[in-house]
Amino acid sequence: MTRPLPQTPGKTRAQHLRILRHAGELKYHYLGITLVSVLIAVTALLTPFVVRGATDEVVAGLQGGGGGVRVILYYAIALLVVEVLNTVLRNIGGFWGDMMAARLRAILSGRYYDKLLRLPQRYFDNTLSGTVIARLNRSITEITNFLNSFANNFLPMLITLAAVLGISAFYSWPLAVALIVIFPVYTWLTTMTSPRWQALEKQKNAHVDTAGGAFAEVVGQIKVVKSFATEQRELRRFNREYASTIGLTRRQSSWWHSMDVLRNTALALIFFVVHAIILVKTVQGDFSVGTMVMLLQLVTMAKQPVTGMSWIVDTAQRAIAGSVSYFEVMDEVEESTEMHIDQRAVAPLDPVTPGQPVISLRDASFGYSDSAEDVLSGVSFEVMPGEKVALVGESGGGKTTIVNLLLGLYPLREGSLTVLGRDHSRTDLAELRRSIGVVFQEPALFSGTIRDNITYGRPDATDEQVVEVATRANAHQFINGFRDDYDSVIGERGLKLSGGQRQRIAVARAMLKDAPILVLDEATSALDTRSERLVQEGLDVLMENRTSIIIAHRLSTIAAVDRIVTLRDGKVDEIGTPAELAVSGGIYSELLALQAEGGKRNRKRLQSYDISG
Secondary structure (H helix, E strand, O other): OOOOOOOOHHHHHHHHHHHHHHOHHHHHHHHHHHHHHHHHHHHHHHHHHHHHHHHHHHHHHHOOOOOOHHHHHHHHHHHHHHHHHHHHHHHHHHHHHHHHHHHHHHHHHHHHHHHHHHOOHHHHHOOOHHHHHHHHHHHHHHHHHHHHHHHHHHHHHHHHHHHHHHHHHHHOHHHHHHHHHHHHHHHHHHHHHHHHHHHHHHHHHHHHHHHHHHHHHHHHOHHHHHHOOOHHHHHHHHHHHHHHHHHHHHHHHHHHHHHHHHHHHHHHHHHHHHHHHHHHHHHOOOOOHHHHHHHHHHHHHHHHHHHOHHHHHHHHHHHHHHHHHHHHHHOOOOOOOOOOOOHHHOOOOOOOOOOOOOEEEEEEEEOOOOOOOOOEEEEEEEEOOOOEEEEEEOOOOOHHHHHHHHOOOOOOOEEEEEEOOEEHHHOOHHHHHHOEEEEEOOOOOOOOEHHHHHOOOOOOOOHHHHHHHHHHOOOHHHHHOOOOHHHOEOOHHHOOOOHHHHHHHHHHHHHHHOOOEEEEEOOOOOOOHHHHHHHHHHHHHHHOOOEEEEEOOEHHHHOOOOEEEEEEOOEEEEEEOHHHHHOOOOHHHHHHHHHHHOOHHHHHHHHOOOOEO
């Protein structure tokens, strides 16, 4: 396994700064928590002084002097008040810290989701959806846990420590110097520890993300998994990823704890010097017994943030490692589109002037990655207003790729594409996609109600508009058959509906969008004959007065189109009307001949074109 390069201290600091910048909206929370932390430190520091006074009073009383029991009780009451006040302040700070963490999680999650929605299709082609989700949960949890712990626990201790150093310097400068030495020593030893720990943590995170991606994928395809009886194989694959983290954890933990022994041994030696200074000066008469007790308490208070630093550093390391995955996504290049909060503000592109093509491809070439071969090569054709154009060709010939390009899911490698007179590469993608309605072979419905899915592109649609499009799409009748009609919940991906019902909902959704351009990507190919007829009737209504591009699975579907573009090996083979291409001797005429001849062998050849009768 390739081990990633460890992060340098400079990179680690940069990660800290990026986290803080992303949390900049919470500056007032930080200020409030800082103020409370100062008050917590003040009340904590009062305790040793009260104890010093009480101790000296007790010593004086034992020697026959002092103010007696009444004064001692005053000190006891003072300790009670300080302790209660400290408890109240800690809980106020804890509440603000929890609220800050909740808001930070909301901010980071929202920005991550916003970023994902802006990323191009190519990113999702190369990343499992489960990995995307696992990365969100892990990264943001680790970042917020660190900042919450730091605000609630470590910040008050740091403020206390600064005060302890000042007080110690007042009583004995060698004591303060000994305490100050702790931090460069501890920081140096931690710096030695961090790079290796970070590298191993990154490897562990990669395995966890892969396991999470596989988990989500299997859950989403559970029918396929069960039908092939591959449950145990998938379980082994999942367990294998987590098993890999065990060995990495062994190396990581042994390294961390070995270095922690070294760190704490160094601290023990320094605190030996600190305690020796206090005790010797007390014996020499420089400190009273009360002062000795106070200084020992202060040193103990100083020791807490130092010994607790192992835990806070561990949490910080996890936050930094988690933030790497988070910021890798945030650094991805976005699509050239604006995100509109109110989708109603996004209008379709203006119609073209008479005589101009609605869609124009000129010498278009495209490959799915920089190193991949061309899927399309030198493709040129035009679609005029109101025209119905069918794309026909072999499977893998580039038909669906043209649809993907039209929707702006990928940029062209060479050539040009204009839609409604606009250069595709210079058009806001939100406006472009608002101008195109699509009905895919897989309708891709969302969990929720039938109404939610029909109004997905126009959430402000009225009930009358919803019923109208459902009726035109031949969906109203079966919707009324459900107990809750349009408010019926259809389950994930519409699993409670049949294939034909899902497709009619998709047609109604496209009708309600009312885009000037329509794309039908094999919209009836997976349906039985009766469902196809019902869906096709809805599609015929949908195509009225629109410019349409049709990828057809059945020749009967494209018999009534205005023109056909045939594709062979990613290139345009022929362009013409159905009547012209029927006698041209090309792909379309061959398909017609195969359909007419029938026979098992010819049906297999037809299937290679994704076409059947």
